[in-house]
Amino acid sequence: MATPCINKFSRLTAVVFIFSISCFQGFVYSNSATNVDSVEDFFKSGHTNNWAVLVDTSRFWFNYRHVANVLSVYRSVKRLGIPDSQIILMVADDMACNPRNPRPATVFNNANQNINVYGDDVEVDYRGYEVTVENFIRVLTGRLPPSTPRSKRLLSDERSNILVYMTGHGGDGFLKFQDAEEVSSVELADAFEQMWQKQRYHELFFMIDTCQAESMFQKFYSPNLLAVASSRVGEDSLSHHVDPALGVYVIDRYTYYALEFLETVKPGSKKTMAQFFKVCPKHHCISTVSTRTDLFKRNVTDTLLTDFFGGVRNVELLTETVSLDKIDLPPNNDLTNSCSKDSCATNENTKFTFPDQIPKVLI
Amino acid sequence: MGFLTDEKQRGRLITLLERHHHKLSLLSYIIGLGGFLALAYQPLNASTYFSENALLPGLVETELPRTLDSATVYRKELEEEMKTDTKLSPHKWIYSKFRELGLETFTQNFSVVYPFKSVSARVVAGENVYSILRARRTASTEALVLSVPLRPLANKAKTGTGGGIALALALAKEFKQKPYWSKDIIFLFTDFDEIGAMAWLDGYHQTDSQYIIANDLEGRSGAIIAAINLELPLENVNYFNVKLEGLNGQLPNLDLVNLVVKLCRRERAQVMLHHMSEDRGYIHSEHGDTFKDYKQALSTMLKMMWYQASGAPSGNHGLFQKFHIESVSLEGVVKKGQRQSDIHATAKIIEGIFRSLNNLLERFHQSFFFYLLPSTSRYVSIGMYMPWFGLMALAGLIQGIVLWLATSEDPNKQEGEPLASSKETSDATMENKDKLDESISEREKDNNAITRESPGASEDDKVQDSGDIKDIPEDQEEKNGKKDLVSIVPVILVAMLLGWMAHQGPELLTRIMPRFRIQTEDMILYSMLAIFTAALVYPKLMKKKASESNILNLNWKLLKSVALVLQTLALTSLSLMNISLAFFLTALMVPVTTLVRPCNNRFLRLLQMAALVLVSPMSLMLMVGIISSVPQDSPLELITQGFANSKELIFLGVMDAHLFNAWTETVITAVVFPVWLMFWAIPWIDSN
Secondary structure, three states: OOHHHHHHHOOOOOOOOOOOHHHHHHHHHOOOHHHHHHHHHHHOOOOOEEEEEEEEOOOOHHHHHHHHHHHHHHHHHHHOOOOHHHEEEEEOOOOOOOOOOOOOOOOEOOOOOOOEOOOOOOOOOEEHHHOOHHHHHHHHHOOOOOOOOHHHOOOOOOOEEEEEEEEOOEEOOEEEEOOOEEEEHHHHHHHHHHHHHOOOOOEEEEEEEOOOHHHHOOOOOOOOEEEEEOOOOOOOOOEEEEEOOOOEEEEEHHHHHHHHHHHOOOOOOOOEHHHHHOOOOHHHHOOOOEEEOOOOOOOOOOOEOHHHHOOOOOOOOOOOOOOOOOOOOOOOOHHHHOOOHHHHOOOOOOOOOOOOOOOHHHO | OHHHHOHHHHHHHHHHHHHHHHHHHHHHHHHHHHHHHHOOOHHHOEEOOOOOHHHOOOOOOOOOOOOOHHHHHHHHHHHHHHHHOOOOOOHHHHHHHHHHHOOEEEEEEEEEEOOOOOOOOOEEEEEEEEEEEOOOOOOOOEEEEEEEEOOOOOOOOOOOOHHHHHHHHHHHHHHHOOOOOOOEEEEEEEOOOHHHHHHHHHHHHOOOOOOEEEOOOOOOOOEEEEEEEEEOOOOOEOEEEEEOOOHHHOOOOHHHHHHHHHHHHHOOOEEEEOOEOOOHHHHOOOOOOOHHHHHHHHHHHHHHHHHHHHOOOOOOHHHHHHHOOEEEEEEEEOOOOOOOEOHHHHHHHHHHHHHHHHHOOOOOOOOOOOEEEEEOOEEEEHHHHHHHHHHHHHHHHHHHHHHHHHHHHHHHHHHOOOOHHHHHHHHHHHHHHOOOOHHHHHHHHHHHHHHHHOOOOOOOHHHHHOOOOOOOOHHHHHHHHHHHHHHHHHHHHHHHHHHHHHHHHHHHHHHHOOOOOOOHHHHHHHHHHHHHHHHHOHHHHHHHHHOOOOOOOOOHHHHHHHHHHHHHHHHHHHHHHOHHHHHHHHHHHHHHHHHOOOOOOHHHHHHHHHHHHHOOHHHHHHHHHHHHOOOOOOHHHHHHHHHHHHHHHHHHHHHHHHHHOOOHHHHHHHHHHHHHHHHHHHHHOOOO
């Protein structure tokens, strides 16, 4: 598909490209119409990496379903290709180890107990009382103390597409965290604006399953935000069903139907956000699913679901050899001063330096 | 605010009160009483609901086998065991069975020292058995209790509890295998019903009781969150009766009651409150507003209030509430010719209740602690009944305030100009305005009487009302006030003293005169009666001393005002703790006490006295005794049975006060009785 134009980029040194759209489009417009189509097909989203911030804000045994919600979404995005290193999972309570759990060390999202969403490979980044409004806002805006490990940071950049999923108990204009505090819609909107100003995202998809969920995105004002909420203001979001063996509600309606849809999505899927927005009509959800698209530049019918739910893996394997031009390094480049152990052995006074990790010429 | 701070405005309010106080207080009493009783009418109350999210009632499916065979086996074994000696409770058997299950099982010995030592020096010994099932996956920080009173077969007065024991054993066996307990479960078997429960709770919480001496417990768990008391006979039961009235009228949190009712319904077992059946229609809002439904609901509500008013616990649960442990009793009732619930269904109900309680994260706190139930599924909360009760109590307060105003105005009269004309004009206006209001004219008479006593005081209150307020030298007013107060202080003191005597009387008398060969019940009743009759003649005795003129020379208005204010204070404070007791006392006492006044007519005076005696604490007790024995063949039997009942009632009241710190007896003898005695003095005062 994109093969014809590859040669034109052959000055770039890699076969697997991590594209940046600004330099790329210039070439696209100089090309023929067929090439433009195929290239747009390949690179139209403009992001180079995917992140997910998945938050369950409520604790206590009777809120089992919220933990099951977030773990189910976690499972889906992981399946679709976002690695653990790029998922910040916040779970406010440890249901698997709750003494009331008749099936210890498991969390199920379905009454048949088909899928243990708390299986072997779950990496919870913030757990229990670490799930606070402060930590959540700090993770989003990147204002974490220096001691925070990389795994607990949202290391996104201006080419990152971020999925933010939240579930818990909410009201008009707020979402309750744990049992003592809440994040307001204004605080959340400001956090996203700060992220935008700090170039921490390219596009952000906000998904929330809580009562009066719509109120949480009504105050958003930053560009490139896309949002979906499980209920309108004044509506309750309801749980889907009880597992009588556990004695608790195991999943919420909106998340249940969203997951049902996501199960049909495979990493290379062409399903769009517009299709995803139609998930859970009122006769299923009882609440009205609400969306916000006015801040989003692209058309949701052209936006792939995997732009947010999957990892970017645009890899093309070429059959023919690509001959790369030799790069002429500037004369006084650091590279020229470097030497190997053998060649430098004679000059003992020379101070060794590491070469730059990324050659300057490529920046 | 200006309404009360601005003197002119205040004057207007006072005028309004003075002019219409009779109508106002009559109206507020009738509206209050009617409103209160109307609360049982379905559209005026609300259907119950769960406030506590954590309970998740009935969501979990049962994990018991379809037929809990161990329960029937245990039941058979127990029956044989109990039949070997029908006078003994099966302590040993229970102990060994729980040991066999591998649970931590202990016994606790306790002894009851009889409060009236002189009558019987004997010490009754008892033994509780309890067993703790430890939750596997938590520290023992919280616990639930399943309690069953031990009653030997020979005890025919109360329903047997053998079914409860067998069920507790079978459930312990099942529960032990489950991994999901977040709280320890304590199976408690108490000797002598409430006394054993009290001893165990004292031992558990390391509190001391003067009369129940309890040994320390060998094994313990954490804070007890809730307790269910089972009173199930060995037979299959037909319906469950929920008992919730606790010590001093305390009630369990409404969520717990709802939980029990809901889970009984889930197993299709019939559940009732005070054995009152109810229509399904009443529960659901569509058609519950017929008169028949109302009558049914009202009698259920009044029955509940009746039990609550006594302040005595209606089962083991009543004592747990003292320690802020929410608890109810579930009594299985055998009644022929009705659908039965077998032991398996009962087991599922109890399992469901415990699984829900297991989900709790905090103590019960979400739902109401103060409520009345006209049905198992509808409630009247404190917010709904309190205004009506307030109106009833207000009737007395209005009169008290008006009388207080009338007495405090007397000094003004002394200060004012002794103008006959002003008096006449005011009299004229009064006649015009309230010609028919007899009481006002009587008040006029009183004013005249006072005027006669202190010549020069003739200005009427109307003058003041029209804004003509004089600056009275404070010291003079104080002097006058003092003089009036001093005149009634002896009456108040004597009333208080007699109240104290009635409170301490039974114990004092038994201590002073130890060698009477009569039963304690009689002893208490006769000592109470003696104190009461002695108290009846106190105004007569005071008369003799007060002056030669053979009248009680004191300001009756001030006395009545103080007594009314005191009565309102006592009843409203009581209503916050035991609304039922406060309601019945208010409904009976307030009309009589607000109407009572000195009067010259011999017949009227006697009538007043008779009415007062009728609402005296002593005759109220007799009335309660008679009402509680109502279905009797002949009036004579009714009276003898009623008398026996009230004797027992008084005895139990005194015993509860000593053993459990119940304060109904204290309230009646040390608060209601002295207040009543103050009113009792009023008809003895000469109205001239």
